[in-house]
Amino acid sequence: MKKLIYIAGGNVSVLESQVLELLKFYHIKGIPLALIMGYRNTNEKGEIEKKLSNYSFLDVVWFKSYPTYQIFEFLTIRNIFSAVKKVKDWENSFFHVRSEHLGYLIKKMVIDQRLNNRILIDIRGVVYREIEFKYMRCSGIRKLLLKVQANYYQFFYKRLFDSRIVSQIVISSVSTPINEYIRKNYSNCKYRLCVHPNIAGKVMEFSVSYRNEIRNRYDIKDNELLAICLSGGDSLWQQDKSNIDTLISKGIRVISLSKKVFDNEKCISLFVPFQDVPKYLSAADIGILWRDRTFINYSASPSKLSEFAASGLFIIHNGSVNIAEEYIEKYGAGVIIEDMSNLNTNQIELIKQQNRIKNAISGQNMFGVNAIGNSYINLYKTF
The missing domain is CATH 3.40.50.2000 (Glycogen Phosphorylase B;)
Incomplete structure (x- = not known):
C-alpha cells in the first residue's frame, strides 16, 4: 500500500x-x-x-x-x-x-x-x-x-x-x-x-475491574442503575442538563463527564482525561444521548454514541440523531423516547436485564x- x-x-x-x-x-x-x-x-x-x-x-x-x-x-x-x-x-x-x-x-x-x-x-x-x-x-x-x-x-x-x-x-x-x-x-x-x-477506539471496551473501581469510589451499589452524560465540548445543541434531575428523581444515579458543573448535589460532575473515560463508561449502565431536533444533529455521528455503544451501554435517546436510531433499531440496545419523563418502570426493568457483553460486541461491530x-x-x- x-x-x-x-x-x-x-x-x-x-x-x-x-x-x-x-x-x-x-x-x-x-x-x-x-x-x-x-x-x-x-x-x-x-x-x-x-x-x-x-x-x-x-x-x-x-x-x-x-x-x-x-x-x-x-x-x-x-x-x-x-x-x-x-x-x-x-x-x-x-x-x-x-x-x-x-x-x-x-x-x-x-x-x-x-x-x-x-x-x-x-x-x-x-x-x-x-x-x-x-x-x-x-x-x-x-x-x-x-x-x-x-x-x-x-x-x-x-x-x-x-x-x-x-x-x-x-x-x-x-x-x-x-x-x-x-x-x-x-x-x-x-x-x-x-x-x-x-x-470508538480500542480503549472503549467494557471492563469489570474498571466498573468495580469507579462504583466503589462513589459508593454506587451493584443493584443501582448508573447513567452517564458525556460532553467533551461546549456545543449549543448539547441537551444533557435538562435530563439529570429527571433521572435522579427516578432513582437512577448520574455521572456527568463535562466541563460544566450541574447544580444538583446528587449528580457527580467530573471532567477527566480521555484515557480515563473508559473507566466511567464501564461503571455506568446507561448512556444518555439527547439533542435538539435539527439537521445538524440528525446528520451527525456523535463520538459519545460510538463510545457508549462500544462499551455496551444501554442508550436512552430522543430520536434526534439518525445513526443512533439505526443502531438502537438494529441491535435493540437502547430506547427512543420523546421526553425523559416518559421513561417508565418497564423500560427501567429492561435496562437491568441487558446483556452487557452482547451489547458491547454489537457496538464494536458498528463503531469500533x-x-x-x-x-x-x-x-x-x-x-
Missing part, C-alpha cells in the same frame, strides 16, 4: 478518539503513515503536543493555519504544501484529509501544483449549517463575522463538490443524511460517497476502530 498522509487541524475535543486512535490502529497494522497537523498559535500547538505524547510512534509535520476566511486561503495552502514536501516519498502517497475546509484547500493545492495524489476527504458534519445555527443565535460583530464565514462556506462548497475539476477524490462522511444532502444540493458532485461514523479502520483500509486499496 502507498504511504498515507493524514492531514488534520486544530485541538478539537475528539482529536484523540477520532484521529490519533485511528492512526494508532494503522500503525499496528503496519501501514506507512505521516500526520500533518495544523495549529493556530503556540498555545494550541502545545495542547496538541500534550495529546501526541501518548502516540510517540507518529511522524508529525506541523503547519500554521489561519481562520476560515477566503483572505487566508493562500497562506494556509502554502503552509500545508511546505509541510507535505517534508514527508518522505510524498509524491507517491495519498491524502486522507479531515474536514471539508481542509479538503477544499488540499483540492486547490492539487490543482495549483498539478499533483496526481489521490484524496479521501472526510466530512465530519455540515459545518455550513452549524454556522447558520450559530448566526441565528448571536448579534453584533460576531454575527457579521459569521455571515462572512457562511458566504465563504457557500463559495467553497460548490468548488469542493464539483467533480468536473479534479477526479481523483473520494468523499466519506459520518452519515447517510450528509451524503444525501450533498447529492441534493450539489448536482455536479459525481464523486464516490462513503459513510464512516465516528470511531477495527471495523471502521478496516473499512478505510479497503477504501485506500482502491487508490
Whole structure:
C-alpha cells in the first residue's frame, strides 16, 4: 500500500478518539503513515503536543493555519504544501484529509501544483449549517463575522463538490443524511460517497475491574442503575442538563463527564482525561444521548454514541440523531423516547436485564476502530 498522509487541524475535543486512535490502529497494522497537523498559535500547538505524547510512534509535520476566511486561503495552502514536501516519498502517497475546509484547500493545492495524489476527504458534519445555527443565535460583530464565514462556506462548497475539476477524490462522511444532502444540493458532485461514523477506539471496551473501581469510589451499589452524560465540548445543541434531575428523581444515579458543573448535589460532575473515560463508561449502565431536533444533529455521528455503544451501554435517546436510531433499531440496545419523563418502570426493568457483553460486541461491530479502520483500509486499496 502507498504511504498515507493524514492531514488534520486544530485541538478539537475528539482529536484523540477520532484521529490519533485511528492512526494508532494503522500503525499496528503496519501501514506507512505521516500526520500533518495544523495549529493556530503556540498555545494550541502545545495542547496538541500534550495529546501526541501518548502516540510517540507518529511522524508529525506541523503547519500554521489561519481562520476560515477566503483572505487566508493562500497562506494556509502554502503552509500545508511546505509541510507535505517534508514527508518522505510524498509524491507517491495519498491524502486522507479531515474536514471539508481542509479538503477544499488540499483540492486547490492539487490543482495549483498539478499533483496526481489521490484524496479521501472526510466530512465530519455540515459545518455550513452549524454556522447558520450559530448566526441565528448571536448579534453584533460576531454575527457579521459569521455571515462572512457562511458566504465563504457557500463559495467553497460548490468548488469542493464539483467533480468536473479534479477526479481523483473520494468523499466519506459520518452519515447517510450528509451524503444525501450533498447529492441534493450539489448536482455536479459525481464523486464516490462513503459513510464512516465516528470511531470508538480500542480503549472503549467494557471492563469489570474498571466498573468495580469507579462504583466503589462513589459508593454506587451493584443493584443501582448508573447513567452517564458525556460532553467533551461546549456545543449549543448539547441537551444533557435538562435530563439529570429527571433521572435522579427516578432513582437512577448520574455521572456527568463535562466541563460544566450541574447544580444538583446528587449528580457527580467530573471532567477527566480521555484515557480515563473508559473507566466511567464501564461503571455506568446507561448512556444518555439527547439533542435538539435539527439537521445538524440528525446528520451527525456523535463520538459519545460510538463510545457508549462500544462499551455496551444501554442508550436512552430522543430520536434526534439518525445513526443512533439505526443502531438502537438494529441491535435493540437502547430506547427512543420523546421526553425523559416518559421513561417508565418497564423500560427501567429492561435496562437491568441487558446483556452487557452482547451489547458491547454489537457496538464494536458498528463503531469500533477495527471495523471502521478496516473499512478505510479497503477504501485506500482502491487508490
